[in-house]
Amino acid sequence: MTRELFEKKLREMQEDVLIMGSMVEKAVQRSIDSLRTRDAALSNSVVSDDIAINKKRYEIEDKCIHLIALQAPMAADLRIIVSILFISNELERMADHAEGIARINLMLGEEALTGPIGDIMLMGEKGIDMLRRSLTAFIERDDASARSICDEDDEIDALYDSSYHTLIQDVIRTPQDVERVTYLIWTCHNLERIADRVTNICERVIFMVTGELEEINVSRY
Amino acid sequence: MPRLRAFVVGAFALYIAVEAVSLLVVRVAGGGAWATWIAFFFASTVIAAITVILFAPRLRRIDDLAIASRRLASGEFDGRVDVGDDEFAGLASSLNAAAESFGRTVGALTQERAQLEALLNASSDATVAVDTEGDVVYLNDAARHLFPTMGDDATGRPFIQVVRDHDLNELVIAAARSGERSVRVVAYGQAQRWLQATAVPIEGAGRWAALSVFHDLTEVRRMEGMRRDFISNVSHELRTPLAGIRAAAETLQEGALEDPEAAQEFLGHIQRETDRMTQLVEELLELSRIESGAAPMHFAQIDASALITDTVRRFGQQAERAGLTLVADVPAVPLSVIGDAERLERALGNLVANSLKFTPSGGSITLSANATDGEVAISVSDTGIGIDQQEQGRVFERFYKADRGRGGAGIGLGLAIVKHIALAHEGTVSVESRPGRGSTFTMRLPRR
Numbered sequence: 001m002t003r004e005l006f007e008k009k010l011r012e013m014q015e016d017v018l019i020m021g022s023m024v025e026k027a028v029q030r031s032i033d034s035l036r037t038r039d040a041a042l043s044n045s046v047v048s049d050d051i052a053i054n055k056k057r058y059e060i061e062d063k064c065i066h067l068i069a070l071q072a073p074m075a076a077d078l079r080i081i082v083s084i085l086f087i088s089n090e091l092e093r094m095a096d097h098a099e100g101i102a103r104i105n106l107m108l109g110e111e112a113l114t115g116p117i118g119d120i121m122l123m124g125e126k127g128i129d130m131l132r133r134s135l136t137a138f139i140e141r142d143d144a145s146a147r148s149i150c151d152e153d154d155e156i157d158a159l160y161d162s163s164y165h166t167l168i169q170d171v172i173r174t175p176q177d178v179e180r181v182t183y184l185i186w187t188c189h190n191l192e193r194i195a196d197r198v199t200n201i202c203e204r205v206i207f208m209v210t211g212e213l214e215e216i217n218v219s220r221y
Numbered sequence: 222m223p224r225l226r227a228f229v230v231g232a233f234a235l236y237i238a239v240e241a242v243s244l245l246v247v248r249v250a251g252g253g254a255w256a257t258w259i260a261f262f263f264a265s266t267v268i269a270a271i272t273v274i275l276f277a278p279r280l281r282r283i284d285d286l287a288i289a290s291r292r293l294a295s296g297e298f299d300g301r302v303d304v305g306d307d308e309f310a311g312l313a314s315s316l317n318a319a320a321e322s323f324g325r326t327v328g329a330l331t332q333e334r335a336q337l338e339a340l341l342n343a344s345s346d347a348t349v350a351v352d353t354e355g356d357v358v359y360l361n362d363a364a365r366h367l368f369p370t371m372g373d374d375a376t377g378r379p380f381i382q383v384v385r386d387h388d389l390n391e392l393v394i395a396a397a398r399s400g401e402r403s404v405r406v407v408a409y410g411q412a413q414r415w416l417q418a419t420a421v422p423i424e425g426a427g428r429w430a431a432l433s434v435f436h437d438l439t440e441v442r443r444m445e446g447m448r449r450d451f452i453s454n455v456s457h458e459l460r461t462p463l464a465g466i467r468a469a470a471e472t473l474q475e476g477a478l479e480d481p482e483a484a485q486e487f488l489g490h491i492q493r494e495t496d497r498m499t500q501l502v503e504e505l506l507e508l509s510r511i512e513s514g515a516a517p518m519h520f521a522q523i524d525a526s527a528l529i530t531d532t533v534r535r536f537g538q539q540a541e542r543a544g545l546t547l548v549a550d551v552p553a554v555p556l557s558v559i560g561d562a563e564r565l566e567r568a569l570g571n572l573v574a575n576s577l578k579f580t581p582s583g584g585s586i587t588l589s590a591n592a593t594d595g596e597v598a599i600s601v602s603d604t605g606i607g608i609d610q611q612e613q614g615r616v617f618e619r620f621y622k623a624d625r626g627r628g629g630a631g632i633g634l635g636l637a638i639v640k641h642i643a644l645a646h647e648g649t650v651s652v653e654s655r656p657g658r659g660s661t662f663t664m665r666l667p668r669r
Contacts, residue, residue, distance in 0.1 A: 018382060
């Protein structure tokens with residue numbers, strides 16, 4: 001395999017990461033939208049589309065292993081391939097969280113939400129924005145911006161705290177709502193995990209650029 | 222033809238005459254072999270000098286022509302060479318003709334390119350061209366605006382890096398690599414814009430392997446949605462009271478008429494439902510009148526503070542029944558503003574009625590007015606359930622109900638009327654809200 005061909009494969013794999021990133025962004029967006037509009041059909045499509053995301057992840061994994069086996073890449077090249085392997089894994093797990101939210105909407109069935117879900121929407125949108133920028137940092141090999149995205153996880157944690165407290169207050173006030181409120185707490189937890197996984201991606205970007213593995217801004221959850 | 226002649230006179234003397242050119246004869250006199258060399262040296266110097274003198278102008282001409290053709294090759298078509306009347310005249314005039322024709326062609330192409338570029342940039346549809354690898358080779362202004370991820374740095378990058386949407390990427394790559402032509406509508410980005418994407422393969426356009434056009438359907442879809450909602454809302458709002466009237470009439474027919482007490486009750490029911498329908502129709506008409514500008518406005522000098530205290534008085538009892546505190550927070554001095562008193566009363570009344578509906582018992586509603594240099598801001602602030610961020614932009618739409626579960630009583634026209642009254646005053650209305658904490662609606666009217 002010539003260097004040229006190797007570069008081409010590497011480029012293709014990075015494009016695959018962006019394609020998968022877009023699939024995950026849409027899954028998260030549609031899962032929270034389905035909860036907001038109580039749209040069961042949309043939730044079902046998030047659940048069924050998860051299969052394509054899993055498939056993409058295996059495809060990327062396969063390409064990575066292939067390239068490592070055939071090319072025995074070293075140093076920076078190897079770091080890129082290993083990072084792609086890890087990032088695709090994180091993306092796949094994020095999609096599982098989105099699927100979880102869609103399933104929560106399905107489990108709620110005909111029951112109304114216990115209150116406005118503005119903070120939940122905000123957490124989701126913030127998470128999607130962080131995800132998009134983390135992959136831009138990956139493409140641009142921008143470890144500085146990867147670091148600053150990690151810091152933004154605090155905002156998600158703060159939103160999680162305030163939602164959690166509001167929801168707990170709701171249960172105390174109206175104990176009969178406990179099941180419906182629990183579903184919303186699960187939703188918040190899923191969104192909090194999604195943002196955490198963005199910070200994992202950022203750590204991989206920093207590793208790819210600097211060769212240093214460091215844990216940045218450990219989440220409180 | 223130069224000729225060389227030598228005459229030997231005696232043993233040591235030598236005369237050499239070189240006739241380099243028929244006009245010139247060089248004579249050197251000397252003795253021995255060195256004299257021969259000197260003679261040759263002088264003769265060749267003279268010949269070289271004559272050659273230089275004779276050919277220099279021609280060399281300069283060749284040089285000029287070479288420079289001119291180099292300029293032509295590098296794309297400078299303005300310069301011309303002197304044609305002259307020597308043997309190079311033909312070459313020079315062809316070069317000039319070539320420069321002129323190239324200049325014209327390139328000028329026409331540049332113009333055409335600028336026209337096409339202007340055409341593409343004037344279009345509100347984002348247009349992107351990619352090569353066979355899927356790398357962006359061209360994007361117009363609308364595309365730069367729609368896909369800002371990579372800024373001005375987009376050309377030369379893979380399309381997925383620029384668009385960051387796998388659905389759109391798939392469409393464009395299929396056109397570039399497999400020559401598939403397709404159209405799809407995709408929800409794009411976090412703002413969820415509806416884009417109709419068309420990707421077509423192109424041939425014979427150099428690096429341009431596929432062209433894709435993205436037409437924004439968001440506004441069209443929104444309008445369609447509003448029209449659908451409007452029709453279904455009006456039908457729904459009319460059907461409910463009509464069903465009530467029908468039921469009451471049937472009951473009367475089936476014998477309730479014989480029972481005066483029951484008859485009274487059902488007639489009252491019919492009257493209430495009719496009132497509700499009348500109110501709906503009136504509000505619809507009022508909205509359409511204000512919106513179209515057909516309703517005459519009666520502008521006069523009015524006092525915003527008085528308007529607020531009057532409204533608080535008007536809704537006092539209603540607030541008390543709902544267990545709410547309704548207060549006016551206005552400066553002691555009159556706040557004069559030019560407006561239509563009746564319409565502003567109606568707008569403020571609608572805002573207070575809304576707050577009453579969405580504020581749980583024990584809460585409070587505050588009406589306040591503030592004046593700045595150019596405007597008076599009238600606010601209605603409550604401690605109610607609030608409005609989700611996503612809903613805030615839509616609450617002023619006709620029939621839009623942010624929380625369908627809770628606000629069942631209203632028709633959904635109140636805030637639309639407020640908005641149009643504010644607009645008729647060349648003012649604005651806005652909302653700030655935090656879910657669970659409350660909302661503040663503010664009308665800003667110019668003082669003029």
